[in-house]
Amino acid sequence: MNVAVFGLWHLGCVTAACLAAAGHEVTALDLDRALVDGLAAGVPPLFEPGLEDLVRSALAAGRLHVTSDVAAAGTAEIVWITCDTPVDDEDRADVEWVVERVAALFPHLRDGAVVLVSSQLPVGTIRRLEKMFQPAAGRRRVGFACSPENLRLGGAIEAFTRPDRIVVGVRSDYDRSSVERLLRPLTERIEWMTVESAEMTKHALNAFLATSIAFVNEVAALCEQVGADAGEVARGLTSDARIGPRAYLSPGAAFAGGTLARDVMFLSQLGDREGIATRLLSSVKASNDQHRRWAQRRLTDLLGDLHGKTIAVWGLTYKPSTDTLRRSSAVELCVWLHAQGARVHAHDPAVRELPAELAASIHLAASALTAVEQAHALVVSTAWPAYRDLDAADVLRRMSGRVVLDANRFLAGGFEREPAVTYLSVGKRTRA
Numbered sequence: 001m002n003v004a005v006f007g008l009w010h011l012g013c014v015t016a017a018c019l020a021a022a023g024h025e026v027t028a029l030d031l032d033r034a035l036v037d038g039l040a041a042g043v044p045p046l047f048e049p050g051l052e053d054l055v056r057s058a059l060a061a062g063r064l065h066v067t068s069d070v071a072a073a074g075t076a077e078i079v080w081i082t083c084d085t086p087v088d089d090e091d092r093a094d095v096e097w098v099v100e101r102v103a104a105l106f107p108h109l110r111d112g113a114v115v116l117v118s119s120q121l122p123v124g125t126i127r128r129l130e131k132m133f134q135p136a137a138g139r140r141r142v143g144f145a146c147s148p149e150n151l152r153l154g155g156a157i158e159a160f161t162r163p164d165r166i167v168v169g170v171r172s173d174y175d176r177s178s179v180e181r182l183l184r185p186l187t188e189r190i191e192w193m194t195v196e197s198a199e200m201t202k203h204a205l206n207a208f209l210a211t212s213i214a215f216v217n218e219v220a221a222l223c224e225q226v227g228a229d230a231g232e233v234a235r236g237l238t239s240d241a242r243i244g245p246r247a248y249l250s251p252g253a254a255f256a257g258g259t260l261a262r263d264v265m266f267l268s269q270l271g272d273r274e275g276i277a278t279r280l281l282s283s284v285k286a287s288n289d290q291h292r293r294w295a296q297r298r299l300t301d302l303l304g305d306l307h308g309k310t311i312a313v314w315g316l317t318y319k320p321s322t323d324t325l326r327r328s329s330a331v332e333l334c335v336w337l338h339a340q341g342a343r344v345h346a347h348d349p350a351v352r353e354l355p356a357e358l359a360a361s362i363h364l365a366a367s368a369l370t371a372v373e374q375a376h377a378l379v380v381s382t383a384w385p386a387y388r389d390l391d392a393a394d395v396l397r398r399m400s401g402r403v404v405l406d407a408n409r410f411l412a413g414g415f416e417r418e419p420a421v422t423y424l425s426v427g428k429r430t431r432a
Contacts, residue, residue, distance in 0.1 A: 006070075008082075012083070013055065018186075091285065093121075114142070145198075147198065153322045167191045210260040251427035299379075302377070302424075307341030310375045314382070317350055347367060392411070
C-alpha cells in the first residue's frame with residue numbers, strides 16, 4: 001500500500017521504518033525541516049535500538065521517502081497520524097497543536113483515503129476531526145480511524161512488528177478493509193471496535209498501569225515503616241492467578257515521561273466535563289507526584305543539608321535503551337540537587353553531551369566510576385545493564401560516603417552484600 005506517516009518523532013520514525021520493512025511504500029512527513037533532513041540522511045532524531053539500521057535499509061530499498069511537503073500525503077491510501085502530543089509540566093496535553101497539523105492535510109487527501117490516528121489525543125478528537133473535514137471535503141470521501149499507539153521505548157521495533165494485538169476503531173467496512181490490508185504483514189490479531197471505544201481503550205489502559213504503579217508504591221511506603229519487604233509483597237501479589245506475573249506491581253520509582261500521566265489527566269478532565277466524579281483516577285497523579293520526591297526525601301534524611309555535598313547519579317535517560325531526556329525523573333532530581341547547592345556528577349552511556357539548559361546544573365562524567373569519585377551518595381536512576389558489571393566494593397572505595405539509593409533494586413545483588421553501606425530501595429527499611 002501507499003502510506004504516509006505524519007509526525008516523525010519516536011512513534012513516527014518507528015512506524016515509517018517498520019511499514020517500509022513490511023513492504024509498503026512509505027512517505028514519512030514532518031514540518032520540521034531539520035528533522036526531515038536528518039532522517040533522509042538515515043539519522044533518526046533519537047536513539048532506539050535497531051532503528052537507524054532499519055531506516056537506512058528502507059531508504060536504500062527505495063520504500064521510504066522523507067519530506068516536509070504536506071501535499072505529499074495526497075497520494076496515500078492510508079495517512080497514519082503519529083504526531084507526538086506535547087505535554088506541559090503539569091501533564092496537560094496541547095491537543096490543538098496536533099489538531100492544527102492534521103487539519104493542514106485536509107486539502108491534500110485523496111478520495112477514499114483513511115486517516116488513521118495514533119497520536120495521544122482525548123476521546124472525541126476523531127469525531128471532531130471528521131466534522132472539521134466536512135467543509136473541505138467536496139466530493140471526496142475520507143474515513144477516520146483510530147489505532148492507539150503501542151510505543152515501548154527501548155523495544156519499539158519488537159512491539160510494532162510482533163504486537164500482542166492491535167486495537168483499531170473504525171466507522172465502516174471500507175475503512176476496516178483498508179486498515180486490515182495495512183496491518184496484515186504485522187499481525188492477524190486485531191481487536192476491532194468503534195472509534196470512541198478505541199480512543200477510550202488507550203486512556204483506560206494507561207490509567208490502569210498508572211494506578212497499579214501508584215498503588216504498589218503507596219504499599220511500599222507503608223512497608224518501609226513496618227519492616228515488611230515490598231518486593232516480597234509484590235511477589236505475593238503477582239503469583240496470584242487473579243493478578244499475574246506481568247502486572248505493573250514492582251515497587252520502585254514513580255512513573256515519569258508524561259505518557260501515563262497524560263491519559264490519567266484525559267480521563268479526569270473528561271469526568272470534570274461530564275460531571276462524573278473520578279475520585280480514584282484523580283488521586284493517581286497526586287500519589288505519583290508525592291512518590292516522585294522519594295529520592296529527595298531520603299537524601300535529605302541521611303545527609304541533612306545538601307549544600308556542598310557531591311551526589312553521583314547513574315543514568316539520566318527516561319528509560320534504558322533510549323537517549324530521551326525529556327520528562328526524565330533523573331534529570332528532575334539533578335536539577336533539584338543543584339538548586340539545593342549540591343554538586344551533581346552524572347553518567348549515562350547514551351548521553352554524550354547535555355543540552356545547554358542542563359549543562360550548568362549537571363557535570364557529565366566520562367564514566368560511571370569517574371562520577372562516583374568522592375561522592376557522598378550515589379543515586380541509581382536508570383537501569384542500564386552496564387552498571388551491573390561494576391564491582392560494588394570498588395565503587396564504594398571511590399566514594400567519600402557509603403549511601404546508595406536504588407529505587408528499583410537494580411543493583412541490590414552487589415551493594416546489599418557490602419558491609420557498612422546504607423543501601424535504600426523503595427519498600428524496604430534502611431539498613432546501615
